[in-house]
Amino acid sequence: MKLAYLGVLVFVLLASGWLEIVLRTRVYARWRRLGLTLLLPVAVFVVWDLYAIAAGHWDFDPDQTTGVLLGTLPLEELLFFIVVPIAAILSVEAVRSVKGWSLGDEAPIPHHDRSPS
């Protein structure tokens, strides 16, 4: 099936996407920060992927991918480097939502006196 790889990516989106609603991860809500976050991982791993394809490290089954290529890169691979980091960030923020553990990006001064608005 030409859509097999795309199907896996849709599964990743669905399996992680509910966290935004139920755990209020606010990752998609902060889409500008999310978009900037993705720039470097996408760039680095697309370059790695292009090298690996050229060097013959791995290959893709034309019967199970859409066949849409960006140069030598299957569309699914580009989407992978967007979908997987989003799922990872959703996981991090989901755990933070429940546990409140610090990741080092919290506001420098604690706002004890900030009243809820």
Add this chain to the structure above:
Amino acid sequence: MTYTQLAVVGVAVMVLIDLYVARTRLVTRKGFWVPYAIIVFFQLLTNGVLTGLSIVTYSGDAIVGSSTPMDGPPAFIGDGRLMFAPVEDLLFGFSLILLSIMMWVVLGRRGIQRDPMAGPPRWRDRKARSQAGPAT
């Protein structure tokens, strides 16, 4: 370079950047490792589909194990594979995830959409309301 070599170098570079360049020190935080444990479970699952169905195939010249066979799935475990996928994929995935979360944290640290912070989970709504006092 082989995939094995690149994968090891990739992890080393990302960890060094995390510790000494970005100084996010994610690899010292349970707020990173607990989510990573969840992520790696789903990586084994989804990558097991990609590699078990031979959607993605590998050359034995690039990995510890042997090439994806032409006539069926690779080893489920053993021959340098875990849940059909080359063990190198675990390192590749770790690098991708560490870099992604690092960038997310770096931007937040610089105040780019630090707020609204995550949480609370919806199941705590009822408790939060009852703690705020009885509804009138």
